Amino acid sequence: MGSSLDVLQGIDLTIDEGELVGIVGQSGAGKSTFLHCIGTLDVVSTGSLKLAGEELSTMSSAKLAGLRNRLIGFVFQFHHLLPEFNALENVMMPGLIQGRPRKELENQAMALLTEVGLEKRASHRPGELSGGEQQRVALARALVLEPKLLLADEPTGNLDSRTSDQIHELFFSINKTRGTTIVVVTHNMALADSMPRKVTLRDGRVLHDERRESGPYRNDSGPAATSEA
Template structure:
């Protein structure tokens, strides 16, 4: 059996810990994501899915439990080591695109590659290839303000995959779009994920989108439980 790309064991997290206002968000969450597997994380707003994704992607630390990425336990690792793993092995997508407004679509995808030591020529070629895969290569020279919301989010997808991560974490990646655009953009994201063969955890409250992924889990009272997809 292949080693999981992501393994979460006994993840616990509380805010305002040790005070009367303590809020327990995660209570022993467990998750394994295999190579090339796309998992839907279903939960309403405020249930803790963003917290779980931040812990999985090493942006936050758990109060208890283990995070393993590519078989390596990240517990107690230095900030530098966590930063390197986050840079090299993990891609993030958020509900809002967070593109740099002064740079073109192409440049937004090139910049993280340059920071990772890739030559500009190679970085631009990869950026154009990714833009082509999501159907907006013709918009490469446009700045974010000149792009539609769906186009901006497609650029954000490409940026997240620029450094060829093995794991993609997406937090409501189409939640800021209208239903028709959301469906088109989600299809582009899934095609990009399948083409690159990476593993992904995609948070959504949309059960129709969740049903299009390999497996669905629900965050329920701080724990992850399997969810049987409902297909209309």
């Protein structure tokens, strides 16, 4: 029989509605796995995981998919835009898949492209856009279904510092104007340090949980979500 690998161990963490949180740690610390568990892309093997008061660990795959589509938006390091569609169509795509009225979606998608500064690039396909522009389209697409929670996994990992700063400013703006809860996994310590809350993972555990208003503290509380070998 194959051996099991516990990527996350003894994590006890609550993220409140409307928070903006940076997740940092060395490669292999469990950052992406943690984000994928929150986003219901990975299933926790033990412990408890709740989103908007709903227990996720006992949900069926169908219910998880429904909750994910209803509440969560994703932005990844690689934008995953569809190359044959233009920016506007890419932003509209999640709503089209759900059968929403096309004209309503078109207006909403254009408003989002305007919000991220790309209203003049709406008719351009991904191959005609810069890396930063592609990521802004991906961010607009993640918002088109108006998620309560936005999860970003290394969203600026392939971008230069100036373009990264522009993406970072968009996260702050979205959090402030929309009240969207945002969790960002990043290697960019300047970004993480500028966020109201920074969580540091090491070896699948929470090493530090720091809030700017109260300063850093060591998290030694007992586990609510656990994995055992």
